[in-house]
Amino acid sequence: MTRVFARRLRNGSILVAAIAGLLLWYGRQDDPLDQPQRVTGWLLVALVAFLALYSVRKKLAVVPLGSSATWLQWHVYIGLFGIVLFVTHNGWHAPTGTLESVLAVLFVLVTASGLGGLHVSRRIPPRLARRGEEVIYERVPAFIHRLAGRAQELALESVTKTRSRAIADFHAAELAGFLARPTDRLEHILGWGTAHRRREHAMAEFRTCLGPEETPVFDALTDLVRRKEDLDFHRANQGLLKYWFFVHVPLTHALLLFTAAHVVVVHAFGGGR
Amino acid sequence: MPAVTPRPKRWDHPFDESMSEEKAADLLALEPWKGLAAWAREDLKPAPAEARIKDLRRHLQNDARLLTCAEGEIVLRVGDYGNSAFVVLSGSVRVVLESAERGLGATVERKFDLRRRGFFGSLAQIWSNRKIVEERPPPRDGPAGGGRAAAEGGPSPGDDYVPIILGDLPAVLDERRTARITEGGIFGEIAALGRTPRTATIFAEGDGTRLLEIRWQGLRDIRRKFPPFKTYVDDRFRERVLLQYLRATPFFQHVGDTPEIRRWLEAGQVTEVLLDGVGLRASDLEPTSMKLGPQTVELVPIARARGWSGSAGIIVYRCDESEAGAQLGLGARAEMVRRLCAETGRKAVVVYPHGKGRLWQWCLAEPDVAEPSDVYGCHEGGGAGADELIQRLLREIALQEIGRQTDFHSYGEVDKTQLAAGIDTDPVIVEQGHYPDGLLLVRAGAVRMSRRLNRLERTVSYLGPGKSHGLAEIAHNWRHPDKPVNLQHTLRARGYVDTLLIPTAVIARFVLPSIPEDDLPPIFEPEEEAVLASADIHESLGGVDRSMVEFLVDKAFVNGTAAMVIDLDRCTRCDDCVRACAQGHDDNPRFIRHGPVHAGFMIANACMHCNDPMCMIGCPTGAISREMTTGQVAINDPTCIGCATCATNCTYDNIRMVNTRSQKGAFYIDAQSMPHMKATKCDLCVTQIGGPACERACPHNALKRIDLANVDNLAGWVRR
Ligand code: SF4
Ligand code: SF4
Ligand code: SF4
Numbered sequence: 003m004t005r006v007f008a009r010r011l012r013n014g015s016i017l018v019a020a021i022a023g024l025l026l027w028y029g030r031q032d033d034p035l036d037q038p039q040r041v042t043g044w045l046l047v048a049l050v051a052f053l054a055l056y057s058v059r060k061k062l063a064v065v066p067l068g069s070s071a072t073w074l075q076w077h078v079y080i081g082l083f084g085i086v087l088f089v090t091h092n093g094w095h096a097p098t099g100t101l102e103s104v105l106a107v108l109f110v111l112v113t114a115s116g117l118g119g120l121h122v123s124r125r126i127p128p129r130l131a132r133r134g135e136e137v138i139y140e141r142v143p144a145f146i147h148r149l150a151g152r153a154q155e156l157a158l159e160s161v162t163k164t165r166s167r168a169i170a171d172f173h174a175a176e177l178a179g180f181l182a183r184p185t186d187r188l189e190h191i192l193g194w195g196t197a198h199r200r201r202e203h204a205m206a207e208f209r210t211c212l213g214p215e216e217t218p219v220f221d222a223l224t225d226l227v228r229r230k231e232d233l234d235f236h237r238a239n240q241g242l243l244k245y246w247f248f249v250h251v252p253l254t255h256a257l258l259l260f261t262a263a264h265v266v267v268v269h270a271f272g273g274g275r
Numbered sequence: 276m277p278a279v280t281p282r283p284k285r286w287d288h289p290f291d292e293s294m295s296e297e298k299a300a301d302l303l304a305l306e307p308w309k310g311l312a313a314w315a316r317e318d319l320k321p322a323p324a325e326a327r328i329k330d331l332r333r334h335l336q337n338d339a340r341l342l343t344c345a346e347g348e349i350v351l352r353v354g355d356y357g358n359s360a361f362v363v364l365s366g367s368v369r370v371v372l373e374s375a376e377r378g379l380g381a382t383v384e385r386k387f388d389l390r391r392r393g394f395f396g397s398l399a400q401i402w403s404n405r406k407i408v409e410e411r412p413p414p415r416d417g418p419a420g421g422g423r424a425a426a427e428g429g430p431s432p433g434d435d436y437v438p439i440i441l442g443d444l445p446a447v448l449d450e451r452r453t454a455r456i457t458e459g460g461i462f463g464e465i466a467a468l469g470r471t472p473r474t475a476t477i478f479a480e481g482d483g484t485r486l487l488e489i490r491w492q493g494l495r496d497i498r499r500k501f502p503p504f505k506t507y508v509d510d511r512f513r514e515r516v517l518l519q520y521l522r523a524t525p526f527f528q529h530v531g532d533t534p535e536i537r538r539w540l541e542a543g544q545v546t547e548v549l550l551d552g553v554g555l556r557a558s559d560l561e562p563t564s565m566k567l568g569p570q571t572v573e574l575v576p577i578a579r580a581r582g583w584s585g586s587a588g589i590i591v592y593r594c595d596e597s598e599a600g601a602q603l604g605l606g607a608r609a610e611m612v613r614r615l616c617a618e619t620g621r622k623a624v625v626v627y628p629h630g631k632g633r634l635w636q637w638c639l640a641e642p643d644v645a646e647p648s649d650v651y652g653c654h655e656g657g658g659a660g661a662d663e664l665i666q667r668l669l670r671e672i673a674l675q676e677i678g679r680q681t682d683f684h685s686y687g688e689v690d691k692t693q694l695a696a697g698i699d700t701d702p703v704i705v706e707q708g709h710y711p712d713g714l715l716l717v718r719a720g721a722v723r724m725s726r727r728l729n730r731l732e733r734t735v736s737y738l739g740p741g742k743s744h745g746l747a748e749i750a751h752n753w754r755h756p757d758k759p760v761n762l763q764h765t766l767r768a769r770g771y772v773d774t775l776l777i778p779t780a781v782i783a784r785f786v787l788p789s790i791p792e793d794d795l796p797p798i799f800e801p802e803e804e805a806v807l808a809s810a811d812i813h814e815s816l817g818g819v820d821r822s823m824v825e826f827l828v829d830k831a832f833v834n835g836t837a838a839m840v841i842d843l844d845r846c847t848r849c850d851d852c853v854r855a856c857a858q859g860h861d862d863n864p865r866f867i868r869h870g871p872v873h874a875g876f877m878i879a880n881a882c883m884h885c886n887d888p889m890c891m892i893g894c895p896t897g898a899i900s901r902e903m904t905t906g907q908v909a910i911n912d913p914t915c916i917g918c919a920t921c922a923t924n925c926t927y928d929n930i931r932m933v934n935t936r937s938q939k940g941a942f943y944i945d946a947q948s949m950p951h952m953k954a955t956k957c958d959l960c961v962t963q964i965g966g967p968a969c970e971r972a973c974p975h976n977a978l979k980r981i982d983l984a985n986v987d988n989l990a991g992w993v994r995r
Pocket of ligand 1: 884890
């Protein structure tokens with residue numbers, strides 16, 4: 003058993019036990035709308051505040067506040083517990099009232115973006131590791147620019163070397179646009195491969211029409227196309243890994259605001275219940 | 276507008292600003308410099324001799340400084356990293372001769388701890404980081420680096436040097452075995468030149484002890500320019516380091532304790548123990564007598580051993596079975612041993628009274644010290660305590676004998692080009708299929724272990740400092756002389772490698788009989804060579820793929836004690852690690868999350884804090900050096916002159932030269948419009964209370980600083 007598996011087993015068991023404890027306690031309450039709602043409400047506030055603290059920890063990276071990995075573990079498992087707590091707090095019903103509904107939608111969105119982020123952060127890195135060269139996200143456009151320049155040179159060279167415009171024309175019509183900028187973001191994220199297959203097909207067809215002098219030049223161009231696809235793949239997937247965060251964090255801030263409003267409203271109009 | 280200022284040079288910041296030319300010239304009249312100057316005058320023509328002496332004076336003026344120590348003041352501490360050596364100018368110092376655990380080192384607080392930020396300090400730095408990237412004070416106006424730690428060449432902690440004084444000096448001297456170093460004696464040079472930890476704690480013996488401290492760059496140059504100094508340093512290396520090394524190596528734990536020796540001891544057969552058990556020779560010296568108070572004692576030399584490098588050896592006397600000898604008290608006997616040691620100039624003197632069973636006394640003197648150390652052991656009567664004490668002595672004698680027969684070899688170069696080359700060009704240390712002519716111990720550097728299969732040589736593992744090779748084969752042949760095996764692997768040097776070779780005969784005589792049967796390596800089963808080799812090549816090494824091992828060795832990453840390994844299957848490329856590094860380093864990260872990748876693991880371009888840091892070799896000012904207490908390779912910014920020697924030397928491209936700027940953001944340039952540069956690199960967050968910020972910041976445990984000298988460290992992490 004690896005250490006990671008052992009850790010997951012332990013944390014998972016604690017989570018299941020905590021959820022079971024919560025449900026058991028909730029089931030034993032006489033008036034499910036009074037005492038339990040207050041307790042779960044405050045617990046939920048504390049829990050959301052704790053989850054939001056993780057981004058503070060990330061900002062104070064050099065301060066010895068425990069490792070970010072440990073924080074993330076707590077963040078994930080407490081977040082999962084929070085889902086059940088949230089549903090319990092609502093008494094297993096859909097919320098009524100505008101504020102509560104907005105709050106519920108925000109909670110769902112934050113949770114969904116969190117789970118989505120967790121999913122992509124586990125799924126994408128191994129795919130990145132196995133595709134092309136490792137490249138820093140911010141440098142991708144510069145590499146693409148370089149590739150496009152090299153492709154342009156090859157196309158021009160082909161005219162002088164082979165005394166034919168075939169490759170240059172194919173490049174201008176089919177490849178120049180693709181090579182000029184990052185493309186196919188969604189394709190690479192969802193793994194469709196439609197554009198890739200279309201391009202491969204067109205290039206394979208075109209290659210059969212080339213003479214022996216032209217083939218090596220075209221193969222070099224094909225190689226550049228493959229490298230461009232790899233760069234697109236990295237750009238799309240690394241982008242997703244970076245930008246899901248920009249959904250999760252602002253939503254969290256909104257959730258915090260609405261939670262505060264909810265607490266005030268409940269205290270002002272609900273007699274502190 | 277760029278700020279024009281003169282370009283910094285090597286001796287812009289002398290080790291000691293107050294060291295004048297006259298003071299340096301005065302030092303030339305003292306040993307050992309006096310002897311070196313005399314050598315130059317005798318052995319060189321007048322003009323080169325004068326130039327060489329002038330050079331020596333310039334080194335003393337710029338690379339040395341004068342220290343005055345109080346009684347009991349710790350000068351250096353076991354375990355600290357050495358960046359300088361010391362010469363005693365007046366007074367004396369004491370070396371604590373006991374091991375690190377028993378010696379003073381463990382009980383005395385660290386002397387030059389770098390100032391780590393506290394919790395609030397680390398919080399405050401987030402807001403106090405410089406606004407301008409790579410902003411620096413104007414050259415020359417910057418701090419010259421105060422305090423002893425800065426002078427040691429380490430990162431400057433400011434002028435906060437607080438000497439540590441041993442409280443009860445007489446008690447320390449009573450309790451510990453120490454040796455004295457007096458005027459003209461040098462110490463600390465081995466650790467300084469090898470850039471390794473100090474092996475002993477040394478303190479000043481009297482008030483006003485004057486020392487000259489020389490930083491290692493100066494020492495290295497003097498050693499190169501003065502051959503007698505080189506010989507002296509090299510000989511002392513054999514004397515000082517070898518025995519310590521042997522004592523600390525597990526194979527030698529039981530040396531001098533074989534079943535046969537035990538039997539001889541039981542039977543009181545002292546001569547057999549000495550001659551056959553621990554390898555001394557029969558003595559051809561004349562008997563002597565010694566007057567101790569009113570009594571005269573007859574002493575018969577029965578066994579002895581030569582020392583190495585022409586230095587002192589061991590001699591064993593039998594105290595004649597006279598009435599006088601029998602009546603001597605313990606104190607008188609101790610005095611007898613001390614005097615014998617001093618008179619004979621031997622490193623160790625052992626005396627035992629004939630016919631008195633287990634009454635032994637001995638004295639071990641350290642080489643090159645003015646007087647022998649105190650009586651090392653003395654025991655009267657039988658029992659387990661006596662056996663243990665005698666065996667400790669026998670082990671020392673046997674170790675000295677092993678040390679005497681040990682050969683030193685070094686291979687390869689501390690050279691970027693050699694490291695960049697592949698397996699074929701790595702110098703061979705021992706070759707597969709050859710007779711195992713000795714046990715090879717790696718003292719420093721990284722060794723590639725390879726195996727041939729169908730004429731193709733493949734890397735199967737590597738050995739770092741402290742590892743050995745050949746014991747399995749030697750042990751097999753010792754137990755099965757009828758079915759001998761040859762060496763199963765080839766060893767090659769990756770960069771500069773220091774090794775010790777203890778001949779097979781010595782191992783068979785002293786070491787193998789002392790290892791319990793169960794601890795001996797397993798014997799080789801008669802299997803097909805190809806099957807063995809194939810298994811060797813294809814099996815993983817504790818979870819690490821062999822091709823990964825090959826990659827680490829080929830790229831020489833095995834030199835790294837804190838390599839930044841990133842698991843690309845987990846890394847989400849979030850750059851939290853980079854941001855954390857920037858936060859701790861004035862908003863400019865000290866590494867790039869990029870580097871060679873193999874099997875899903877990246878060795879990022881962050882300083883690996885190498886075992887043998889090539890970057891330190893050429894630094895003219897000592898700005899790049901090991902931090903004293905923890906050994907990280909760090910750069911002292913004020914003394915860095917931006918010559919880029921370190922950046923050029925670092926094979927791994929882990930040092931960045933940066934343009935420096937004034938507070939207003941203007942680039943500093945010199946009169947030729949060349950920018951002023953500074954070297955920057957990962958300092959392993961030496962001033963951060965929590966340790967490496969990059970590692971702590973990674974949310975997915977994808978980044979780890981790993982000592983790659985031992986493959987098990989990587990294996991443990993990969994298997995997590
Ligand atoms: S700078 Fe380079 S050579 Fe020096 S310790 Fe770091 S990695 Fe090793
Ligand atoms: S250990 Fe510190 S200085 Fe080195 S790379 Fe990590 S954060 Fe940067
Ligand atoms: S913090 Fe960890 S996951 Fe993020 S880029 Fe660095 S190594 Fe990768």
